[in-house]
Amino acid sequence: MTLVSEVRLRQILDSRGNRTVEADVVTESGGFGRAAAPSGASTGEYEAIELDPSEAIASAREHAVPRLEGSVFVGDQRDVDRTLRAADGTDDFSEIGANSAVAISMAAAKAAADVIGAPLYQHLGGAFRGEEFPTPLGNVVGGGEHAADATAIQEFLSVPVGAPSVQDAVFANAAVHSAVHDLLDERDIAAGKGDEGAWAPSIDDDEAFEIVAEATDTVADEFGFDVRFGLDVAASEMYDDDAEEYAYRDTTRSTDEQIDYIADLVDEYDLAYVEDPLDENDYEGFAELTQRVGDRTLVCGDDLFVTNVERLRAGIEQGAGNSILVKPNQIGTLSDAVDAVELAVESGYEPVISHRSGETEDTTIAHLAVATGAPYIKTGAVGGERTAKLNELIRIEQNVSRL
Ligand SMILES: O=C(O)[C@@H](CO)OP(=O)(O)O
Numbered sequence: 143m144t145l146v147s148e149v150r151l152r153q154i155l156d157s158r159g160n161r162t163v164e165a166d167v168v169t170e171s172g173g174f175g176r177a178a179a180p181s182g183a184s185t186g187e188y189e190a191i192e193l194d195p196s197e198a199i200a201s202a203r204e205h206a207v208p209r210l211e212g213s214v215f216v217g218d219q220r221d222v223d224r225t226l227r228a229a230d231g232t233d234d235f236s237e238i239g240a241n242s243a244v245a246i247s248m249a250a251a252k253a254a255a256d257v258i259g260a261p262l263y264q265h266l267g268g269a270f271r272g273e274e275f276p277t278p279l280g281n282v283v284g285g286g287e288h289a290a291d292a293t294a295i296q297e298f299l300s301v302p303v304g305a306p307s308v309q310d311a312v313f314a315n316a317a318v319h320s321a322v323h324d325l326l327d328e329r330d331i332a333a334g335k336g337d338e339g340a341w342a343p344s345i346d347d348d349e350a351f352e353i354v355a356e357a358t359d360t361v362a363d364e365f366g367f368d369v370r371f372g373l374d375v376a377a378s379e380m381y382d383d384d385a386e387e388y389a390y391r392d393t394t395r396s397t398d399e400q401i402d403y404i405a406d407l408v409d410e411y412d413l414a415y416v417e418d419p420l421d422e423n424d425y426e427g428f429a430e431l432t433q434r435v436g437d438r439t440l441v442c443g444d445d446l447f448v449t450n451v452e453r454l455r456a457g458i459e460q461g462a463g464n465s466i467l468v469k470p471n472q473i474g475t476l477s478d479a480v481d482a483v484e485l486a487v488e489s490g491y492e493p494v495i496s497h498r499s500g501e502t503e504d505t506t507i508a509h510l511a512v513a514t515g516a517p518y519i520k521t522g523a524v525g526g527e528r529t530a531k532l533n534e535l536i537r538i539e540q541n542v543s544r545l
């Protein structure tokens with residue numbers, strides 16, 4: 143019933159106006175799934191390889207599509223993903239591109255859900271999922287690789303920890319985004335938006351901390367529940383290997399200073415979440431910071447782990463971090479992403495399902511978060527490609543998702 147009859151690939155636009163890969167998977171019984179690959183700007187050194195979309199499509203058509211059509215059942219996601227890996231033949235999807243692989247992998251899952259007439263989260267997670275929802279981390283101020291001449295820290299993220307529902311949480315994050323704008327206005331600071339829709343003012347990190355702390359407090363009072371905040375430092379982008387230091391707007395920090403700095407911030411601002419506070423090769427630094435603040439905040443590895451179970455295993459052994467960011471396109475398939483979530487949960491690490499800075503209207507990650515019972519999702523606060531996922535979570539919560 144779920145045998146793949148056709149895989150179609152095309153180039154479409156992502157939110158940055160760059161081309162990306164979209165896949166349609168059709169089954170023999172008429173099931174249909176469509177998905178598109180996102181794309182990072184602050185990519186980790188160890189991520190699966192994204193090829194130029196036209197090359198990725200040509201190569202997938204040559205190597206992967208003939209192995210899928212007429213041979214693989216979309217209901218068997220592991221077989222779909224094994225077939226993609228076998229067709230690629232490398233460890234990092236450098237033959238067919240992680241962009242082709244992830245688009246096909248996600249489209250196949252949607253086609254399988256379509257055949258059985260179930261929402262995607264239920265096909266992926268089973269009949270008992272759909273009762274627990276992730277807390278959304280909403281990017282409200284940012285810079286780094288996502289906006290020129292803005293904060294050094296890549297993302298300041300609103301975290302509505304006390305929200306009674308996903309809908310309240312999503313609305314709270316949008317309210318924080320709006321409150322930040324008002325506070326910038328009061329200070330006569332003009333700001334455009336970065337790649338993920340966060341405000342990208344030309345201010346230093348200290349001022350951003352003040353503003354975001356005030357905005358989250360205001361919204362917490364208004365909504366009547368606790369709203370904290372967190373960071374994606376994206377420290378690999380600031381780290382100079384030769385000098386062995388982190389470069390901020392007007393200062394540099396050694397690794398020890400960086401650890402002290404982040405630990406102080408966690409206490410001063412009661413941060414709920416700190417992603418990539420250290421370089422992607424610094425397991426030791428991650429372990430030291432986790433030792434110091436891991437009992438009161440999430441220390442999350444993004445570029446450190448790149449959704450890769452081998453890298454996560456190494457981190458678990460050393461006590462590096464207590465949380466992992468999970469981005470399907472960093473590893474290439476849904477099966478690999480779910481493996482990372484499962485290993486994390488078994489090991490007491492909190493999984494955070496995440497978007498990329500370059501996104502499309504695709505909502506797969508909203509379903510993946512509910513399917514895996516992930517406690518957090520990071521998918522922006524505003525902007526169509528971000529609200530596509532947030533609004534889908536609201537629909538799933540109301541049990542009216544048709545996807
Ligand atoms: O660093 C990150 O976590 C992501 C998403 O916010 O950014 P990018 O997709 O550019 O890697």
Ligand SMILES: [Mg+2]
Binds near residue numbers: 374445
């Ligand atoms: Mg990150």
